[in-house]
Amino acid sequence: MKILVTGFDPFGDDKINPAIEAVKRLDDEIAGAKIVKVEIPTVFGDCATVVHNAIVKENPDYVLNIGQAGGRYGLTPERVAINFDDGRIADNKGHQPLAEAIHEDGQNAYFTQLPVKAMARAIRAAGIPSYVSTTAGTFVCNHIMYQVQYMIDKEFHDLKAGFMHIPFLPEQVVDRPDTPALSLSDDVKGITAAITAIVEMDGKKDIATIEGHVS
Structure with missing residues (x-):
């Protein structure tokens, strides 16, 4: 099995992005699956x-x-992506789409094929906070989740994909009072647990438990 794991580069006022920093530190093999890492x-x-x-x-x-996802306290596997770009800030090239469809011929929303409940439970079992989220926002995170689902719909029919948000790093909240953060080592540990769950649940239905959250 091969799993492509991607992480975003820094954006906005931040000089670091925990996403790519954690992805770069993942093992090249997890639970027997080859891990391909891309920024x-x-x-x-x-x-x-x-x-x-x-x-x-x-x-x-x-x-x-x-x-x-600054402000979240745990790792949050996302359940759904929506066909909607609405940037609260400009992206790294200065683009800021407002209330625009991502693809006119795409579905209004796509659900992930990943076992998000099993992932959240596995992350918590590893000692890291986690819950399933039902909103990936309307910035570039939702955009890439939707885009990959659109690719599955139109081209890569056998592919399974999904998205997971992770919190700020401690150094990102020095001037952000009362904002939760998670260490890079915990990010890596949590992502590794999530990937292990993906491998173990391959070909199976997600677990039937309550793993969601209000946000």
């Missing part, structure tokens, strides 16, 4: 081009995109 730009459209090229090159069984 993607925090840019609408461009991020999808990089991921598409990587899928064509690597032919993975799964894609797991990782992104930063």
Whole structure:
């Protein structure tokens, strides 16, 4: 089994992005699966081009995109992506789409093929906070989750994919009072647990438990 794992570069006022820093530190093999690590730009459209090229090159069984979600206290596997770009800030190329469809011929929303409940439970079992999220936002994180699902719909029919948000790093919250953070080592540990769950649940239905959260 091969799993493509991507992480975004820094964006906004931050000089570091825990997503790519954690992805770079993942083992090259997890639970018997080969891990291919790719950095993607925090840019609408461009991020999808990089991921598409990587899928064509690597032919993975799964894609797991990782992104930063400042303000969340745990790792949050995302359940659904919506066909909607609405940037609260500009991306790294200065683009800021407002209330725009990502693809006119795409579905209004796509659900992940990943076992998000099993992933959240496995992350918590590893001692890291986690819950299933039902909103990936409307910035580039939701954009890439939707784009990969669109690729599955239109081109890579056997591929399974999804997205997971991770919190700020401690150094990112020095001037952000009362904002939760998680260490890079815990990020790596949590992502590794999530990937292990993906491998173990391959070909199975997700677990039937309550793993969600209000946010």
